[in-house]
Amino acid sequence: MTKPTFTIDLRSDTVTRPTAKMRGCMHKAVTGDDVFAEDPEINELQKRCAEMFGMEDGLFCPSGTMTNQIAIAVHTSPGEEVICDKLSHIYNYEGGGIARLSGASVRLLHGDLGRFTASDVRSNVNPLDSHYAKTSLVSLEDTCNKGGGSIWDLSELREVSKVSRELGLAVHLDGARLWNALVARGIHNDAKALHAYGANFDSISLCLSKGLGCPVGSVLVGSKSFIAQAHRARKVFGGGMRQAGIVAAAGIYALENNIDRLEVDHARAKRLGEAALHHPSVISHYPIDTNIVILELQKGVDADALSAEWGRNGIECFQFGPSSIRFVTHLENTDDQIDGACHYLSNI
Numbered sequence: 001m002t003k004p005t006f007t008i009d010l011r012s013d014t015v016t017r018p019t020a021k022m023r024g025c026m027h028k029a030v031t032g033d034d035v036f037a038e039d040p041e042i043n044e045l046q047k048r049c050a051e052m053f054g055m056e057d058g059l060f061c062p063s064g065t066m067t068n069q070i071a072i073a074v075h076t077s078p079g080e081e082v083i084c085d086k087l088s089h090i091y092n093y094e095g096g097g098i099a100r101l102s103g104a105s106v107r108l109l110h111g112d113l114g115r116f117t118a119s120d121v122r123s124n125v126n127p128l129d130s131h132y133a134k135t136s137l138v139s140l141e142d143t144c145n146k147g148g149g150s151i152w153d154l155s156e157l158r159e160v161s162k163v164s165r166e167l168g169l170a171v172h173l174d175g176a177r178l179w180n181a182l183v184a185r186g187i188h189n190d191a192k193a194l195h196a197y198g199a200n201f202d203s204i205s206l207c208l209s210k211g212l213g214c215p216v217g218s219v220l221v222g223s224k225s226f227i228a229q230a231h232r233a234r235k236v237f238g239g240g241m242r243q244a245g246i247v248a249a250a251g252i253y254a255l256e257n258n259i260d261r262l263e264v265d266h267a268r269a270k271r272l273g274e275a276a277l278h279h280p281s282v283i284s285h286y287p288i289d290t291n292i293v294i295l296e297l298q299k300g301v302d303a304d305a306l307s308a309e310w311g312r313n314g315i316e317c318f319q320f321g322p323s324s325i326r327f328v329t330h331l332e333n334t335d336d337q338i339d340g341a342c343h344y345l346s347n348i
């Protein structure tokens with residue numbers, strides 16, 4: 001076999017490594033003991049993330065799994081129930097943490113690519129009767145990873161939040177790729193729109209290590225009293241860090257430099273999706289709202305074997321299900337690599 005003339009890593013947007021400029025900021029970090037809230041970079045990062053969404057306070061954590069699980073632990077008590085979509089990361093990909101760490105049960109909704117409606121929430125809240133688990137939290141995901149980077153319709157999202165609150169439920173957002181969703185809506189530089197968006201939630205989890213290109217880190221934002229409780233949960237979960245300003249400095253750099261450019265990832269994802277439709281093994285793709293492309297394959301095509309074949313031809317990607325393959329675009333991709341991948345997919 002001839003060696004491919006290009007290689008592109010489309011496995012995930014978590015594969016990005018810190019750039020020289022980002023490393024420069026990390027190098028200059030002052031740092032301090034964050035368990036004592038004395039790390040200036042962490043304090044600054046938490047403040048910026050909170051203010052962006054009109055929240056009072058923030059908490060820097062090692063991972064998005066931890067920020068989600070801390071939020072669930074604070075919003076629920078053992079034996080209570082969390083409402084979320086069946087595609088949600090908190091349910092599928094966090095090691096059963098809802099049951100294990102919070103002792104809570106889950107009510108799964110069957111939404112549209114991860115998005116559900118206010119009436120879904122209304123009809124899945126348990127009655128206030130001691131036979132039932134007490135429903136206490138609704139969790140949304142914007143963008144929804146397993147939904148192919150799908151974004152919510154803002155009016156539906158507002159309605160879900162309003163109805164959930166009327167029912168006495170807390171509302172959490174898994175915003176691992178929230179900046180992708182905001183860029184797709186064109187509101188990422190509109191402070192008022194961001195505050196209005198944040199007002200729908202009691203807590204938001206934000207990942208810096210996905211599209212924003214940081215080596216590690218997530219931030220949880222919410223009210224002062226919520227974050228005070230989250231601080232205790234973070235300690236219990238073993239996530240209290242010391243001079244982690246070295247990584248928070250990467251986060252501040254990313255907020256300033258890597259949000260606007262997400263639209264490039266989105267345009268590239270669309271190009272890849274269109275090119276892949278020319279491939280004889282591809283039937284269709286999910287709607288491409290952001291930086292994730294999910295390709296559905298012809299009957300009988302083995303997704304694992306096809307993704308391995310594409311890998312040998314320079315396109316590194318994963319199977320997403322038995323008959324689908326996922327691409328995720330990110331800041332290490334170049335135009336030449338995208339051209340190469342589109343050419344390969346559409347001329348096979």
Ligand SMILES: *Cc1c(COP(=O)(O)O)cnc(C)c1O
Pocket residue numbers: 062063064065066068089090141143144145174176177207209210218
């Ligand atoms: C990646 C991701 C997370 C968090 O993952 P970590 O690897 O723990 O940082 C949470 N939610 C969604 C939707 C994700 O894609």
